[in-house]
Amino acid sequence: MNWISNFWGHLKTINHHKYLVMRYCMRVGLYRQGLMHDLSKYAPAEFWVGVKYFQGNRSPNDAQRQQLGYSSAWLRHKGRNKHHLEYWIDYSPVGDHSMTGMKMPVQYVVEMFCDRVAASRNYRKDAYTDRDPYDYYDRARNHYILHPDTRALLEMLLEMLRDQGEDATFSFIQDQVLTGKLPY
DSSP states (O other), X not given: OOHXXXXXXXXXXXXXXXXXXXXXXXXXTOHHHHHHTTGGGGSHHHHHHHHHTOOSSSOHHHHHHHHHSXXXXXXXXXXXXXXXXXXXXXXXXXXXXXXXXXXXXXXXXXXXXXXXXXXXXXXXXXXXOTTHHHHHHHXXXXXXXXXXXXXXXXXXXXXXXXXXXXXXXXXXXXXXITTTOSOO
């Protein structure tokens, strides 16, 4: 691929992803988060890396990581976007002060869920099923550093999507999760 097709392909991919997350967030009432989601991807430090490593079927961050051993765009992105679990990793205030997952505010767990659904739909295209976000999570679940409550909520939503579908899951998020009826 040349840089012009990479440019347009990457722009189309992030625009479509952002559109999907915005649609999902708005569906559950997270209007501001839907509008603001992933705006840092348009900053030159993230955007041009995405253009350079664009493939169309997976994150360009993976390709940069494979080539360089790290992804500069990802390191920047995760530190600016609260819907990423990596944003919430810190030293434990108790015990040996090891790295641990902090409890994420519920609205960011929901945005993370929406992000995972949108990413799966964006990269899997017509092959997408409601099982895909769960399967993607499940392949790496053992190395995620998550607060136990955050992990439980995310896994419950991914399992509900897998087993009951989008309509039931988004209704549950709107009616139970974001209203505080579900203990979290």
